[in-house]
Amino acid sequence: MVPDHDAPVVSLYTFFQVGSRNERPGITGISHLFEHMMFNGAEKYGPKEFDEVLESNGGRSNAYTTHDVTVYYEDFASEALDTVLDLESDRMRSLTIDDRSLRSEREVVKEERRLRVDNEPAGLMDEALHALVYTSHPYRWPVIGHMGDIEAIRRQDCEAYFRTFYAPNNAILWVSGDFEPGSLLRRIRNAYGDIPRGPAAPPVVNAEPPQRGERRAELRHPSRAPSLLVAYRGPQVTDPDTLALDVLQFVLGVGEGSRLQRALVYGKRLAVNVGVDWSWRRDPGIFAFHLELQPDADVRAAEEALYAELARVAEQGVEAREVEKARNNLRAHLLREFTSNSGRAHALGTYELFLGSWGHGLALPEAYGRIDAAKVQAAARRWLDPTQRSVVTLVPEDGQR
Amino acid sequence: MTAAKQRTVRAAGATRGLRLHRFETPGGLAVTVAPRGRIPLVAVRLVLSSGAAADPQGKDGLADFTMRLLRRGTAHRDAHALDEAIEFVGASLGLFAGEDQVAVALTTPAEHLPAMLEVLAELVRVPSFPEEEVRTERERCLGQFANDVDDPSLLADRALLRTAWAGHPYGHDVSGTRGSVSRFGREDTVRFHADHFGPRPARLFVVGAVDPDEVAARVQEAFGRWADGPGQGAEVPPPGSLGRAGRVVVVDRPEQTQSQVRIAGPAYRRGAPVQFAAQVVNVTLGAGFTSRLVREVRVKRGLSYGVGSSFDTLRAGGLFSVSSFTKVETTGQLLSVMRQEVERMRDRGPTQAEVEKAQRYLAGLFPLRTETNESLAAALADMALYGLGDDWLDRYRDRVRAVTRAEARDAAARYCFPEPPLTVVVGPAERLRPQLERFGPVEVLSADDVL
Numbered sequence: 001m002v003p004d005h006d007a008p009v010v011s012l013y014t015f016f017q018v019g020s021r022n023e024r025p026g027i028t029g030i031s032h033l034f035e036h037m038m039f040n041g042a043e044k045y046g047p048k049e050f051d052e053v054l055e056s057n058g059g060r061s062n063a064y065t066t067h068d069v070t071v072y073y074e075d076f077a078s079e080a081l082d083t084v085l086d087l088e089s090d091r092m093r094s095l096t097i098d099d100r101s102l103r104s105e106r107e108v109v110k111e112e113r114r115l116r117v118d119n120e121p122a123g124l125m126d127e128a129l130h131a132l133v134y135t136s137h138p139y140r141w142p143v144i145g146h147m148g149d150i151e152a153i154r155r156q157d158c159e160a161y162f163r164t165f166y167a168p169n170n171a172i173l174w175v176s177g178d179f180e181p182g183s184l185l186r187r188i189r190n191a192y193g194d195i196p197r198g199p200a201a202p203p204v205v206n207a208e209p210p211q212r213g214e215r216r217a218e219l220r221h222p223s224r225a226p227s228l229l230v231a232y233r234g235p236q237v238t239d240p241d242t243l244a245l246d247v248l249q250f251v252l253g254v255g256e257g258s259r260l261q262r263a264l265v266y267g268k269r270l271a272v273n274v275g276v277d278w279s280w281r282r283d284p285g286i287f288a289f290h291l292e293l294q295p296d297a298d299v300r301a302a303e304e305a306l307y308a309e310l311a312r313v314a315e316q317g318v319e320a321r322e323v324e325k326a327r328n329n330l331r332a333h334l335l336r337e338f339t340s341n342s343g344r345a346h347a348l349g350t351y352e353l354f355l356g357s358w359g360h361g362l363a364l365p366e367a368y369g370r371i372d373a374a375k376v377q378a379a380a381r382r383w384l385d386p387t388q389r390s391v392v393t394l395v396p397e398d399g400q401r
Numbered sequence: 402m403t404a405a406k407q408r409t410v411r412a413a414g415a416t417r418g419l420r421l422h423r424f425e426t427p428g429g430l431a432v433t434v435a436p437r438g439r440i441p442l443v444a445v446r447l448v449l450s451s452g453a454a455a456d457p458q459g460k461d462g463l464a465d466f467t468m469r470l471l472r473r474g475t476a477h478r479d480a481h482a483l484d485e486a487i488e489f490v491g492a493s494l495g496l497f498a499g500e501d502q503v504a505v506a507l508t509t510p511a512e513h514l515p516a517m518l519e520v521l522a523e524l525v526r527v528p529s530f531p532e533e534e535v536r537t538e539r540e541r542c543l544g545q546f547a548n549d550v551d552d553p554s555l556l557a558d559r560a561l562l563r564t565a566w567a568g569h570p571y572g573h574d575v576s577g578t579r580g581s582v583s584r585f586g587r588e589d590t591v592r593f594h595a596d597h598f599g600p601r602p603a604r605l606f607v608v609g610a611v612d613p614d615e616v617a618a619r620v621q622e623a624f625g626r627w628a629d630g631p632g633q634g635a636e637v638p639p640p641g642s643l644g645r646a647g648r649v650v651v652v653d654r655p656e657q658t659q660s661q662v663r664i665a666g667p668a669y670r671r672g673a674p675v676q677f678a679a680q681v682v683n684v685t686l687g688a689g690f691t692s693r694l695v696r697e698v699r700v701k702r703g704l705s706y707g708v709g710s711s712f713d714t715l716r717a718g719g720l721f722s723v724s725s726f727t728k729v730e731t732t733g734q735l736l737s738v739m740r741q742e743v744e745r746m747r748d749r750g751p752t753q754a755e756v757e758k759a760q761r762y763l764a765g766l767f768p769l770r771t772e773t774n775e776s777l778a779a780a781l782a783d784m785a786l787y788g789l790g791d792d793w794l795d796r797y798r799d800r801v802r803a804v805t806r807a808e809a810r811d812a813a814a815r816y817c818f819p820e821p822p823l824t825v826v827v828g829p830a831e832r833l834r835p836q837l838e839r840f841g842p843v844e845v846l847s848a849d850d851v852l
Contacts, residue, residue: 048700058762106703108699119658222656339772339773
């Protein structure tokens with residue numbers, strides 16, 4: 001609970017410790033499809049009443065699913081707090097899943113997949129990349145699932161999924177905003193106290209074999225310009241190198257003055273946009289580079305230019321000033337998360353989930369202070385290893401079918 | 402230098418106890434400081450009252466292009482030195498062009514506010530537009546157009562804008578076209594800057610954990626010498642009738658498995674008194690997850706992942722539009738449902754229960770629109786640019802709650818397409834044509850026609 005009385009509003013987050021890493025082939029995408037089903041009715045509030053009641057009381061809700069976690073959140077006028085607790089606990093206690101809702105929601109999710117993957121080159125590339133990097137681990141399949149699996153998921157699968165992963169012992173609640181904490185705690189106990197514990201969620205096996213050399217995939221698409229997605233296998237979030245990689249991400253790719261922006265966009269003018277994605281994950285993740293290229297750029301030349309920059313970090317290291325700059329930006333980034341109720345509840349819940357405690361999140365600025373140039377170079381040497389690389393290229397081809 | 406005389410205004414609607422402190426520099430720059438919060442991050446926003454609508458003939462995209470170049474060199478620093486000055490301390494800078502305005506948005510750790518005000522003043526007062534940087538940025542923008550072809554939603558929005566406002570200064574995307582941008586030279590940016598940048602058409606907003614007197618002194622140091630320059634931007638003429646009304650414009654993308662769909666008609670100018678009743682109509686028809694459109698399109702029929710309506714209003718006019726997407730095979734069905742729902746709203750308006758629900762929704766969520774320092778700075782800038790009045794934040798919720806069902810019904814009758822709307826679809830033209838002909842004469846464009 002994070003009380004704040006600046007404005008008469010509250011944000012409430014519910015984190016369920018389940019995502020596509022808890023799935024199996026044949027029902028990929030069930031975490032995400034299930035997220036949709038959570039809005040389709042429970043014992044007290046029937047189908048579609050969740051949003052109806054919430055919006056009628058001056059609130060809004062949404063949810064998202066990742067490889068590791070499923071998150072539900074509401075922003076609302078503070079007088080609706082009891083109503084929101086009633087709505088959230090009702091669906092945790094007694095979600096009902098009927099065939100009609102599942103049928104309709106399945107079509108909605110298929111449209112979502114068409115939007116984000118099938119008609120979006122970056123989505124297609126990301127899907128191809130994960131299938132390259134992971135041969136065994138569930139990070140191999142897309143969070144939204146394969147089209148055939150979305151089609152195949154049954155009501156019984158959803159019911160089993162709910163019983164296994166949606167018990168209170170697998171959830172974390174964060175509330176930020178205009179309330180009195182003592183009273184809120186009592187109201188939360190009232191709303192959720194009778195919901196029984198569930199069984200412990202089955203562990204996820206990481207049987208990923210070692211990678212023995214670069215892997216490549218090519219996608220042909222009727223685009224005007226090529227693009228490039230390059231990823232290296234990284235550690236899991238709790239690895240000591242995670243924070244050094246956070247700093248490295250900023251040095252390489254965050255801001256107009258970052259190394260890759262200067263070298264590839266302004267220097268060699270090969271890329272239109274450069275992005276570096278290093279996301280914390282519970283199991284070993286990926287450190288990825290996405291380059292949208294100039295239409296006439298040679299993809300191989302762009303690759304080589306990127307690798308030259310990465311080798312320069314591994315061989316010559318980074319400057320102390322660059323590390324200090326990254327730390328200043330990481331601190332500003334952390335502060336920015338704390339400028340809204342939604343940001344506070346989301347950030348603290350995420351820290352608790354990934355770092356084991358929200359306190360570790362608040363201590364991040366000091367922890368980044370202990371990352372020096374030598375640690376950044378060591379992390380680059382260890383993780384940006386060309387033999388551990390996976391490369392997806394998007395090659396424009398004629399659009400006529 | 403001592404701070405100029407300040408006056409204060411109450412604006413509690415955003416944050417309990419919020420007060421605005423106002424003053425003007427000797428050169429005529431209007432400054433607003435809104436102290437609030439405890440987090441040591443400050444949002445600074447400088448806006449000028451000319452945007453893409455002021456792009457000269459044949460130079461579509463010049464306002465946006467000029468803004469991109471501001472950070473690529475000044476009389477005192479090159480691009481790298483500017484990036485370092487801003488990014489080293491953890492500040493971030495955004496440069497934007499809209500139809501009616503250009504804006505520089507800066508967020509900085511509070512202890513670096515004085516230095517960042519100096520940088521901001523340098524960017525807007527003495528940008529140098531180096532030849533080499535103009536060339537690089539031009540190439541980058543042209544490369545971006547090639548990448549934009551892969552974004553069907555963006556193609557739909559651009560086609561809608563170009564078609565609906567055809568022949569009017571609002572009738573082009575702020576980023577221009579490949580044709581116009583390929584002809585930009587240094588002298589164009591120098592001219593745009595000279596014609597539109599100066600203290601009198603500019604306004605500065607500082608929001609965050611600051612002392613207003615201290616900020617006033619620092620602003621005087623940074624901007625005190627900014628003088629002369631142009632007066633207020635030219636008026637934008639009101640748009641004539643909607644372009645291609647009753648017609649269907651298809652942007653052909655043969656490989657797509659999903660169509661992007663838009664329908665639009667004319668609406669009101671930003672700030673018109675009808676806006677509160679119109680927002681009640683909009684929420685009922687197409688905002689949030691329980692609107693009529695979401696119920697009919699997503700919940701009942703599973704036709705799309707998202708559907709919504711919106712009023713996009715500017716200084717000289719506005720558009721009311723409905724947007725969605727669906728697999729190619731159900732495009733015609735989606736369009737029928739969308740049009741049917743808009744027509745039902747036009748003919749009967751929202752019910753009393755719907756009016757009350759929309760009022761609670763809009764009023765309850767209103768504080769979130771100014772929750773962060775950045776969003777409050779942007780809201781304050783819009784209040785000033787569009788003449789919404791100092792009591793805008795304070796009175797918004799009461800004004801929404803005062804809307805009657807009769808007023809909402811009138812607004813629905815006026816804006817829910819009393820005349821046939823313009824329809825835009827992005828997808829495979831050949832497969833779409835048979836589904837679309839019943840909605841009006843079909844005209845097929847290529848992606849190149851809208852980029």
